[in-house]
Amino acid sequence: MRTAARLGLFAAGAAAVFAVALAAAPLVIPADASAAWTSNEEDPMDPAGTGHGGPAAAAASADDVRGLSVSHRGITLTALAAPSRAGEAGEISFRLTDGAGAAVTDVEISHEKPLHLIVVRTDGAGFRHVHPVVDEAGTWHVPFTFDRAGAHRVFADFVPAAVGEAVTLTSTVEVAGDVAPEPRTTDVTTSTVDGLEVELDGALVTGAESELTFTVTRDGEPVTSLEPYLGAYGHLVALRQGDLAYLHVHPMGEPGDGVTDPGPEIAFMATAPTAGRYLLYLDLQEGGVVRSIPFVVTATAGATDGAGSDSHEGADSHGGTDTHGEDHR
Secondary structure (H helix, E strand, O other), X not given: OOHHHHHHHHHOOOOOOOOEOOOOOOEEEEOOOOOOOOOOOXXXXXXXXXXXXXXXXXXXXXXXXXXXXXEEOOEEEEEEEOOOEOOOOEXXXXXXXXXXXXXXXXXXXXXXXXXXXXXXXXXXXXXEEEOOEEXXXXXXXXXXXXXXXXXXXXXXXXXXXXXXXXXXXXXXXXXXXXXXXXXXXXXXXXXXXXXXXXXEEOOOEEOOOEEEEEEEEEOOEEOOOOEOEOOEOOEEEEEEOOOOEEEEEOEOOOOOOOOOOOOOEEEEEEOEOOOEEEEEEEEEEEOOEEEEXXXXXXXXXXXXXXXXXXXXXXXXXXXXXXXXXXXXX
16 A cells, blocks of 8 residues: 555544553464554643643643553552562452542443553563453453563553543562563664564654554565454554653554555554654564564654644544453463
């Protein structure tokens, strides 16, 4: 599909932007395991809801990203429990509670799932995306075994029915064992997982949208047999290095729209909230298998940075999160 056609199609929908969720080692994921997320809440050009944007609003929005708090929009992530040692089989469980302490279980289905749970070590290693289920007592849980020791961030991404917009809450789990750091110190724009080679083309900038295009090949030949996965040919997630602010973007076009081809290219529109390094993970399905493919990019200040932004953090045209009770390895 030509870029101009994708841009024309994408212009008909809302622009989606990043909001945080780092990543690490390449993963191979069962086809029914999940991976698409949502984008955020207030208009970053008008965080106060005044209907007026401008430089001040744009500057303020740089720090108005998701995935940095255990509590937001009156909902709190509580009672988080997980295996305490690397290699120990168990489960991750937690509760979502409102201001009165009541369990929050009424969530909207988004991308075919009620809730996404992202788990990643604080250096970006061991990225996992699983889908908890909720029991009658209001506790969410999913089987889980940590591959690595160290401090891990846990992100719960969901759309409370009472809020109607995506909420991402986060907390930390300490996992015992020998820690072998895996820092991301250089940009990575070509990545290979399970024989699929994916090349990233495009620059990530602040203050303006830019196109990121991923080209998928196998043995040097274009892959044109990508399969629909949660309503798209690909999903892109990113974490801002340092604080692991949670970012997510959606692809331009969708399967069956008469314009979007099933590869070899998958294109996204994205805006970085701040300059710096971001860890990206592209999830796609091919041959009945969902794969998570990692990249590292450095965002630079855009020409319009500080003078207004076209970014609409929270304008998620796909409307929500997705989860189930499975693991993506």
